[in-house]
Amino acid sequence: LVTIEKPHLPHNHLTDYDKIPDRCTTNNNNNKCVKPIQCPAHLHMNEISFCSMPESTVGICCTTGYNHSFEGHYKIFKRSISENSNNNQIYKAIENGKETFAETLEYFDNKSDIIGKENTDFHAQFFKPSDNKLEEAARNNKAVEEIFIETALEELRRLSVQETDLNTFGETDDKTTKTKRCILEASCTNVNRRYRRVDGRCNNPLPGRGLWGSSGFPMERLLPPAYEDSIWKPRQNSVLGGKLLSPRTISRKLLPDVDRPHPKLNLLTMQFGQFITHDVSQSASITLTNGQPIECCGNNGSTILPPNLLHFACLPISIDPNDEFYSKFNQRCMNFVRSQLVSNQDCKIGYGKQLSRATHFIDGSIIYGTTVRLLATLRTFSGGKLRVFNHLNRELLPQTNNRTQCETFARACFVAGDSRVNQIISLTAVQTLFLREHNRIAGILSSLNPHWKDETIFQETRRLIIAKLQHIAFNEYLPLIIGHKNFRVFSLNEPKGYSKSYNPDINPSITNEFSAAAFRFGHSTVDGKFFVHDKNRLDEIIEIPDVMLEPSRLLHLNFYDEIFRTLTNQPMQSVDDSITRGLSQFLFRGRNPFGFDLASLNIQRGRDHGLRPYNDYLELGGRKKINTFAEYGDEVGPLLEQVYKSPHDVDLWIGGLMERAKHGSIFGPTFSEIIADQFVRFKSGDRYYYKNGPEVNPGFFTPKQLNEIEKTSIARIICDNSDRIALFEQAPHGFVLPHEGNKPVPCDSNIIPTLDYSFWKD
Numbered sequence: 001l002v003t004i005e006k007p008h009l010p011h012n013h014l015t016d017y018d019k020i021p022d023r024c025t026t027n028n029n030n031n032k033c034v035k036p037i038q039c040p041a042h043l044h045m046n047e048i049s050f051c052s053m054p055e056s057t058v059g060i061c062c063t064t065g066y067n068h069s070f071e072g073h074y075k076i077f078k079r080s081i082s083e084n085s086n087n088n089q090i091y092k093a094i095e096n097g098k099e100t101f102a103e104t105l106e107y108f109d110n111k112s113d114i115i116g117k118e119n120t121d122f123h124a125q126f127f128k129p130s131d132n133k134l135e136e137a138a139r140n141n142k143a144v145e146e147i148f149i150e151t152a153l154e155e156l157r158r159l160s161v162q163e164t165d166l167n168t169f170g171e172t173d174d175k176t177t178k179t180k181r182c183i184l185e186a187s188c189t190n191v192n193r194r195y196r197r198v199d200g201r202c203n204n205p206l207p208g209r210g211l212w213g214s215s216g217f218p219m220e221r222l223l224p225p226a227y228e229d230s231i232w233k234p235r236q237n238s239v240l241g242g243k244l245l246s247p248r249t250i251s252r253k254l255l256p257d258v259d260r261p262h263p264k265l266n267l268l269t270m271q272f273g274q275f276i277t278h279d280v281s282q283s284a285s286i287t288l289t290n291g292q293p294i295e296c297c298g299n300n301g302s303t304i305l306p307p308n309l310l311h312f313a314c315l316p317i318s319i320d321p322n323d324e325f326y327s328k329f330n331q332r333c334m335n336f337v338r339s340q341l342v343s344n345q346d347c348k349i350g351y352g353k354q355l356s357r358a359t360h361f362i363d364g365s366i367i368y369g370t371t372v373r374l375l376a377t378l379r380t381f382s383g384g385k386l387r388v389f390n391h392l393n394r395e396l397l398p399q400t401n402n403r404t405q406c407e408t409f410a411r412a413c414f415v416a417g418d419s420r421v422n423q424i425i426s427l428t429a430v431q432t433l434f435l436r437e438h439n440r441i442a443g444i445l446s447s448l449n450p451h452w453k454d455e456t457i458f459q460e461t462r463r464l465i466i467a468k469l470q471h472i473a474f475n476e477y478l479p480l481i482i483g484h485k486n487f488r489v490f491s492l493n494e495p496k497g498y499s500k501s502y503n504p505d506i507n508p509s510i511t512n513e514f515s516a517a518a519f520r521f522g523h524s525t526v527d528g529k530f531f532v533h534d535k536n537r538l539d540e541i542i543e544i545p546d547v548m549l550e551p552s553r554l555l556h557l558n559f560y561d562e563i564f565r566t567l568t569n570q571p572m573q574s575v576d577d578s579i580t581r582g583l584s585q586f587l588f589r590g591r592n593p594f595g596f597d598l599a600s601l602n603i604q605r606g607r608d609h610g611l612r613p614y615n616d617y618l619e620l621g622g623r624k625k626i627n628t629f630a631e632y633g634d635e636v637g638p639l640l641e642q643v644y645k646s647p648h649d650v651d652l653w654i655g656g657l658m659e660r661a662k663h664g665s666i667f668g669p670t671f672s673e674i675i676a677d678q679f680v681r682f683k684s685g686d687r688y689y690y691k692n693g694p695e696v697n698p699g700f701f702t703p704k705q706l707n708e709i710e711k712t713s714i715a716r717i718i719c720d721n722s723d724r725i726a727l728f729e730q731a732p733h734g735f736v737l738p739h740e741g742n743k744p745v746p747c748d749s750n751i752i753p754t755l756d757y758s759f760w761k762d
């Protein structure tokens with residue numbers, strides 16, 4: 001290893017892989033950033049952020065998107081051996097070779113006593129010798145354990161990447177998956193398909209990258225995980241020793257319910273944020289082998305299950321006996337099950353990697369699903385349309401009898417491309433909006449092109465809907481949340497016409513930092529109430545827990561229009577240290593007197609996903625770490641000090657929420673950068689990005705079509721799909737509260753531009 005000058009990571013390019021060699025030029029001073037190991041030609045450099053971490057002396061990895069070379073890991077392990085030997089018998093064992101395999105086994109044995117056999121198996125999978133090896137060992141009378149260590153050593157030292165079979169990757173809807181050792185590979189035949197695949201595969205057809213961003217693909221990371229055993233053990237201890245406090249304690253002491261309406265943005269901004277989230281990210285909890293959920297609490301929540309009964313995936317959130325709220329219900333335990341990992345059994349070494357079930361791209365997977373099979377259940381196969389539930393002459397989402405997605409008492413329960421569609425009724429409404437827009441466009445395209453068959457109409461419509469969704473996300477939504485400065489700095493603003501932003505080296509995948517922390521800023525923007533107006537009279541105040549997993553109100557004739565009027569006219573809440581009780585006490589309460597605390601889930605999820613403490617991300621963004629609580633300021637410092645032993649313990653989601661908004665962004669710099677970085681990935685890592693021209697995008701739009709698409713606005717889509725029962729006008733800037741410069745205009749006004757679809761005539 002060569003120590004080199006610590007590079008300054010410019011804010012604008014968390015993902016600028018090209019610049020790595022410049023920044024990491026060799027220079028033997030004491031800054032510890034390390035020159036990246038040389039990657040074999042078919043792999044490429046990733047995770048440049050290691051470079052900005054002075055204490056990450058070892059982390060630069062060669063990766064094809066998520067799997068680090070073994071050498072990269074070996075170095076990580078070496079470091080943890082020297083720094084943290086207690087917990088790391090296993091690495092010691094590897095370091096010392098065969099002599100210490102007993103220690104390795106001891107490690108496993110200890111574990112199995114504490115948390116059951118399955119966990120041992122989990123750890124074992126990283127080091128498990130192949131069947132061939134085991135047979136050979138048996139023939140030669142070698143101890144299995146010896147083989148075990150030999151294999152681990154071999155794997156660790158190997159740099160080259162071999163082909164092997166791996167058939168347990170994600171869900172596939174075809175048989176084209178061919179995988180290599182540590183390069184999960186989709187075989188991309190027909191790379192010039194005009195339409196993107198529903199599962200997101202083969203977006204990047206270069207070798208080793210076919211699965212990038214596809215459904216079931218692992219999330220990326222900006223920084224290496226903070227697992228206490230470097231593999232999967234969540235961060236649970238303060239840097240000063242002793243346990244971190246329970247997420248619930250942090251939540252109830254730091255995040256009260258205060259009404260602070262945002263001065264400019266409306267609830268549709270909140271709702272669109274969740275909509276985008278569900279398009280790009282879905283982690284899934286581990287389940288029992290029969291698919292049933294895992295329970296980590298006993299006696300109706302009054303206790304955490306004893307260790308011998310606790311499933312290895314349990315990370316229950318403990319509740320203090322003096323919790324002002326939950327103590328009333330004798331609750332001492334909130335269920336929490338850890339996220340599923342990508343099963344990469346043939347890659348024997350590595351830390352746990354969470355997957356996303358959604359395609360990581362902004363590609364309408366929330367509308368169309370992520371498998372051909374699911375999509376087939378959503379289509380009519382006639383006229384390119386999606387199935388609807390026709391209700392009083394209005395199109396609603398199809399209903400389902402499978403009530404696992406809704407409260408049992410709900411009169412309606414809907415299906416869409418994403419299983420979370422019923423999570424809150426305003427989300428269901430936006431899902432309905434895009435369903436209607438799809439069918440409306442399908443109607444227009446088929447009347448323009450009567451010779452088109454169902455499949456062509458469907459695919460062309462889907463392509464256009466995705467373009468509209470991307471246009472709204474990048475053009476209307478993103479600048480409002482990250483602010484124009486970040487928008488510029490991250491080169492997210494582009495002139496009209498074709499984009500030059502595509503870069504096949506950029507991995508489009510969701511980062512853990514984005515989905516387990518930064519983009520959850522949105523939870524702070526949720527208002528606990530919807531003020532629903534009938535014409536201009538206040539009709540009903542809905543408490544949000546009453547419309548979670550309970551979307552029946554959409555069966556009321558006026559409701560669809562009314563909820564859009566509420567979303568556009570009611571302010572969202574500001575991003576700050578306030579979370580509505582609707583989420584922090586009553587999440588999914590059903591008919592119970594209490595529900596979950598989403599803030600606790602967020603904090604625990606961050607620990608589950610190995611997010612590092614907030615300070616590390618400050619540094620990643622080129623800022624100084626905060627070393628004393630006083631530096632957090634008079635307001636925030638004392639609060640944090642109540643719940644964290646050290647300023648270096650602060651969870652990322654909490655630290656980010658506490659930052660002051662700057663430069664026109666609605667949150668502080670750390671969230672801004674993580675989010676901007678993610679949107680750079682969504683754009684520059686998506687070959688089918690709607691603004692990409694014919695040289696890269698097989699599904700490109702003509703310049704004239706693109707010119708029309710760039711007139712898209714959320715306001716126009718709302719207008720075109722309203723029931724015209726309670727919604728006849730709309731402000732042109734759909735995410736901005738109506739004001740003098742954003743007055744509602746009649747839906748047929750050309751102040752809200754319409755698209756000329758004649759350019760879609762064959």
Ligand code: HEM
Nearest residue numbers: 270273274277281282283424515519520522523526601605
């Ligand atoms: C409107 C009410 C909302 C409800 C009821 C809700 C509920 C939830 C729940 C239950 C989770 C899973 C928590 C866990 O176990 O880790 C979650 C995750 C998440 N939420 Fe929300 N949420 C809401 C709004 C939003 C908004 C407005 C945003 C963003 C602007 C957002 C962003 C996220 C993100 C990024 C995740 C992680 C997704 C994943 O990767 O699985 N949510 N939310």
Ligand SMILES: [Ca+2]
Nearest residue numbers: 279359361365
């Ligand atoms: Ca997607």
